[in-house]
Amino acid sequence: MAQPWKIIESIATEEGTLELRQRGEKDFLIMIGPQVLMNSLANRSEIVLGQLGCGHLFNSSAPRVLVGGLGMGFTLRAVLDALPASAQVIVAELNPVVPDWCRGPLAALTGSAASDPRVSVVIGDVAKLIRQNAVSGVENHFDAIVLDLYRGPHAKTDAVRDPLYGMRAIENARSALKPGGVLAVWGENHDEAFVRRLQKAGFKVSTERPGRGGLRHTVFLAQLGPSSKTGK
Incomplete structure (x- = not known):
């Protein structure tokens, strides 16, 4: 039983x-x-999200990464494992109790990822943080933005005004990224309209569905070219 x-x-x-x-x-x-x-x-798609979002940064000098959503910390663990010791990782989480859980009863699941010295947790809306960085100096821009939120892009997403997956939000993410930067997004299902919006904003897009059977979520991987300009 x-x-x-x-x-x-x-x-x-x-x-x-x-x-x-x-x-x-x-x-x-x-x-x-x-x-x-x-x-x-059930964490395979979260782990793949972190690996794909930051795997290109292992040999980078002091990369800067934004993670939206902490959850149990599996995506953060994968992000940290893909990054050098010089990295800076900012995690935006809406509820302050979630970091407490990740540093407490959940810590053993991820090797205390939330307590890693490279990590700073900001209690707040990741969409607002992206907007702020989009209009700030290039020194505040990110090498990768990884969004692991419990609602991913879907067929009913407002194509223009959705604060995370609409066209305006995608343009903000582009402006908050450095040239060659990556936007990695978790989704419960594939959303072709979201892929088209990413492409329209100038990203090269690929998708992965980790696993071989059962419920397989989607990882959207969108990368800017090395000479792409940030800003609007």
Whole structure:
């Protein structure tokens, strides 16, 4: 008989109750209301997202990376493993309890990724952070932006105004990236309209669906050319 889930902590949010649940030693869930946001035993697409988003930076000098969404830290762990010791990684997370979970009961899952000295956690909206960096000096631009949010691009995304996946948001991301920079995005399913918007903004786009069976999520990988200009 399967062990029952234990609620480790629950927090009221505008979208519902955010909960961390545990069953056994390494089986965790993060939920909001009845929806499962993260399952510690289902993380292959998150790991591939981090690997593809930052794999080109291992030999770079002091690369700067923005990660949107912390979750259980699997994407962050993959990002860190792909980067040199000189890297700077900024993680934007909406709820301050999530970094606490990643430094506490979830830490063993990722080798304490959230406590890595290369990591700075900012509590706030990643879309706002991208907009701010898009209009700042080039020294604040990123070599990679990795978005691992529980809602990825989908068929009902507002093609213009969506704050993360609409055309304006994509243009902001382009402006916040250095030449040759990468925008890597997790999605529950493939979204061809999102691919076309990325291409329209000047990105070279590829997609991956990690795994061989069962539910396979999508990783969108969009890269600027080495001479692409940031700014609008």
